[in-house]
Each structure stands twice: as C-alpha cells, then as structure tokens.
Amino acid sequence: MLKKLNDNYIFEEAFVLVLMVFAAIIWHYNFLYGIGIMAVIGAIAMIVFNDFKYMVPTVLLAMFSQGQGIDSYGQPIPLYIAVGLAVIAMVYFTIKNRVDFKKLKSFKGLALLSVLSIIPLFWHNIIPSDQPVMYILYFNYLAYFLVMVLFTLNLNKKSFRMVCIAMSYTAVLISIEVITTVYHLHLERPEDSILSFWYYIGWGICNEAGILMCVTMPFIFIQLVKTEKISHLFIAIFKLCLVCVCIVLTTSRASYAIGALELIALLVWSAIYAKKRKTIWIIAGVTFAAMAVVVFGVIGITNIIDKVKSQVFDQGLDNNGRTGLWKSGIRLWTQNFGTVMFGNGIVGEWSKTTLDYYSGARVVYLVYHCTVIECLASVGVVGLACLAFHFYEKYRQGLKLEKSLLGLILIGYILVDLYGLIDNTYGMYFYMIPLMIIMGGLNNYDKTVDFSY
Numbered sequence: 001m002l003k004k005l006n007d008n009y010i011f012e013e014a015f016v017l018v019l020m021v022f023a024a025i026i027w028h029y030n031f032l033y034g035i036g037i038m039a040v041i042g043a044i045a046m047i048v049f050n051d052f053k054y055m056v057p058t059v060l061l062a063m064f065s066q067g068q069g070i071d072s073y074g075q076p077i078p079l080y081i082a083v084g085l086a087v088i089a090m091v092y093f094t095i096k097n098r099v100d101f102k103k104l105k106s107f108k109g110l111a112l113l114s115v116l117s118i119i120p121l122f123w124h125n126i127i128p129s130d131q132p133v134m135y136i137l138y139f140n141y142l143a144y145f146l147v148m149v150l151f152t153l154n155l156n157k158k159s160f161r162m163v164c165i166a167m168s169y170t171a172v173l174i175s176i177e178v179i180t181t182v183y184h185l186h187l188e189r190p191e192d193s194i195l196s197f198w199y200y201i202g203w204g205i206c207n208e209a210g211i212l213m214c215v216t217m218p219f220i221f222i223q224l225v226k227t228e229k230i231s232h233l234f235i236a237i238f239k240l241c242l243v244c245v246c247i248v249l250t251t252s253r254a255s256y257a258i259g260a261l262e263l264i265a266l267l268v269w270s271a272i273y274a275k276k277r278k279t280i281w282i283i284a285g286v287t288f289a290a291m292a293v294v295v296f297g298v299i300g301i302t303n304i305i306d307k308v309k310s311q312v313f314d315q316g317l318d319n320n321g322r323t324g325l326w327k328s329g330i331r332l333w334t335q336n337f338g339t340v341m342f343g344n345g346i347v348g349e350w351s352k353t354t355l356d357y358y359s360g361a362r363v364v365y366l367v368y369h370c371t372v373i374e375c376l377a378s379v380g381v382v383g384l385a386c387l388a389f390h391f392y393e394k395y396r397q398g399l400k401l402e403k404s405l406l407g408l409i410l411i412g413y414i415l416v417d418l419y420g421l422i423d424n425t426y427g428m429y430f431y432m433i434p435l436m437i438i439m440g441g442l443n444n445y446d447k448t449v450d451f452s453y
Contacts, residue, residue: 006049007158009452012165013235015045016057020169023065024176027202038062039086052093052154056437057166058086063433064173064212066203090150099153105443106397107148109390114142116379116386120345123338127347137346137365144432151440161451163441164219167434168239171216175246177201178209182249195251204430207423210255213243214262214419215434218412221266225274225404226452254422262415266408273404275452322369322422329368329377343380346427367427371420374427387426391417397442409442 005011019038026034042058045051118138127134155163178201185197199206220243223236247259332348333339347365368374375384398410416425425431 002049006051009161012053012162015054016061016162016165016169019057019061020173023061023173026065027173027177028180030202032066035062035065036081036083038065039083043086043089046093047089050097051156051159052090052151053156053159053162055086055090056151056155056159056162056441057169060166060170060434060437061173063430064170064177064203090154094150094154097154101153103152103443104149105152106393106439107145107152109386109388109393110141110145110148112386113379113383113390114139114145116342116383117141117346120339120343120378124344124348126350134347140346140427140429140432144436147433148436148440151437152443155440155444157444157446157449158451160441160445163438164222167216167219167438168223168236170434171213171220171243171246172239174201174209174212174216175242178206178246178249179242181206194249197251206250207252207255208428208430210247210250210252210259211416211419211423211425211431212434213247213250213255214258214416215412215431217243217259217262218266218408221270221408222405225270225408228275228452254419258415258419262411265411265415269407269411273407325366325368326370326373328366329370329373333373333376333380339380341380341382343376343378343383346378348377367424369423371417371426374424378427394439397439400442400445400447402447 019041022034022038025031026038038058039062042055045054045058117140121135121138181199181201182194182197185199186192186194189197197206201209217240220236220239224233224240227233227236244259244263247255328349332344335344349366351364351366368377371387372384375387379386395410395413398406398413401409416431420426
C-alpha cells in the first residue's frame, strides 16, 4: 500500500501543497522553528516511504520560508537541532541504501570550482578577525557540490516528477510572498503605485524573486505538456498566472524582459509537444484574459503602461550602477598575474551599504551582478574555464531528455544564464541550491519511465 501511495501523483501534489501552505505560514509569521518542523516532516516521509524525493520539496520550501532571517543575538538552538537531525537522516539514508557512485554525472566542473574557491585565501584574505564565520563563504561551492552529489546519489528514476512539482510550488510560495509584501506596502503607502515599490521578502529582494520565477517556470510547463487531465491543466495554468503576476510586481526590467521571452518560448514549445495542445491554448487564453482583467482592475492599465514606459523608454539602458560594479570586478581581477589566473576569492572587496534591515548600515562584500565578471574576480581565468566546463555538463544533461522536455529545460537554462550576465545567479544560494537539485534529478532521469500527471 505504501508503494502504491508513494507512486501516486495526487499524493505527491497534496504532500507538496500542504508543505507549501505551512511554509507560507512560517514566512508570514517569521516562525523559524517551523523550518525545523518541516525538516522533521520531510525526514519522516523519506524514512517511511524509503524514498529520498520527499527531501526535494522540504529543502526548497524551507529555503524560501525565511521571513526575516536569524537574529544573531538569540540563536534558535532547537531549529539547528531539528535541521541537524534531518541532515543525519539523509546521510543515514545514503549509507543504508548502498548508493551507486556510477550515478554521479555532470559534477567535474563544480568539483573543480569547489577547490578553486578556497585557494585565493592564501593571498587575499580580508575577512575581519571579529567575523570568522565569513570564512564559510569560501566553501559555498563545496556545499553546492555536496548538495548535487547527495541528491544525485539518492534520487531515483521516478523522482523527476517530484522535482517538477516541488519547483512549481516553490514558484507559488514566492508569488504569495511577493503579492503579500506588496499588499502590505500598499496599505502603508496607499498614495504610491504598487509598481513603485522596492522591497525585501526575508530570504532575498524583489528582483531575486524575479530570477526564481524564471528558474521555476519551465517546470510548470512540464506539467502542462505531460498531462491529459483538464483539472491538472487548470492547476498548472493557475500556478503560471501567479508567476506572471509575481514577475510584474517585482518591477525588475530584467525580470520583465527575460520572463516575457521565456514565457513566449515555453508557450510555443508546449503548443508543439503538449498532449492536449488545443485544450491548453483555450484554457490558457481564458485564464490569462481573466488574470489581465483582475490585474488591470487592481493596478490600472495606465499605471502598467506608465511603468513599462518609465522602465524601458525613460530609463532606457540605464544600468542601475552595474557598470561601476563591473569595472570594480575587472580592476580586482587584473591586479597581478596570480589574480588573473586564480582570482581573489568570493570576498574580494568590501563596500558600505544601507541594505541591512536589522541594525542599520554595515559593511558587506561586493558582488558584481554578472556571472562572467564575478567568476573572474573570485576564481580567475582558470575558474572561468571550470565554469565553462560546468556549463557544458549542465547543457549536455538535456540530451537524455525526450523532445517534449528537452526544449523546456534548455529554454530555462539559456534564459536564466542570460539573466546572470546582468544580475546575481551563480554563487547565490537562492539560485544554486535549486539548480543542484534540478541537476541531481536530471542525473537520474530515464526517458523510459512514464511520469505523466
């Protein structure tokens, strides 16, 4: 009975939905201990069903349920204990099931980056003596690499459907967070347009929510392409509508441009390969028309037009400070032969900022809002070569997919990587951990296994 339940799509969807609702409550009330409860729930499900797939939604949704972060003056020890027990459970699962290391694929580029990220510490160490915890930053890529290894070794051929469901509900959770935040800001400042807000949502800022919408969007389309049931189509299109509303509310030009291109490309690909092509177009047309009426009614068509005009035509190609950051990154990279070849590490230089929502201004390290420049500044030319090899491995994964999924995954990869040329993606936990889980799922993907919805 447990096996039958474990393989049931409705059960998977219900499990992730309940977890997502709980994560939204945790986020709203900043109930950090709730993250520990989620970790325990995921670990119990993993052990009961003897299936690691339940850790996919647990990790993803817990990541994005941080409402305000952790107060350094009062560490939540019970939370650490609960998460620690969940990690022990995952390690125990790995050992108990005698994993096959032959499953490890597409990892060499990341493994090399993990080593290269640590090396610059030997010649460029600017970590303050009173903040030794920041040395952890140099081991970020090692942590991401281990996440991918853990999920690659423990997921199985049937796990990819859970990855898709979890990614789609991650999009729903973030959309709820964005809509809720904008609503509260509007109540505080009713005289301002809701398209004028720039805001923080706990785990990140609004434009980072836009990046995550572009990361998760292809997985909603996978559900559209793979289902023949009308009810499931409605659910997937509802998720897609939330994503579109979220992108609009991020007020990010990059999110608007990349999100629009991605949406169009995914719609075209789905129209070619979906099992219910005509039905998708009819439902999508009606749903998007209804959504447009609601959005225009709430925001106002003139506000949307004015915002687009302001963002695109008035501001034009204004880089919002990007050029200065790029020049700083290149200057840091070209200091000497050693830095050209191996970079200066993740913490290359400090900058004053007022983006501290807890205690006012503080000193933070610069990030350069461009994957290439960030890579050169932190790990040099050698690191860029390793990143290029990682990209090769990542895109090569798509070759094992059937045609209906191949385009969806590649469209997502390509457009998010283009996004990374003007914003922070690689090296950022909010992007890297979902990517590692996606790659772990794809490493186990088998086109002979049917995972229709």
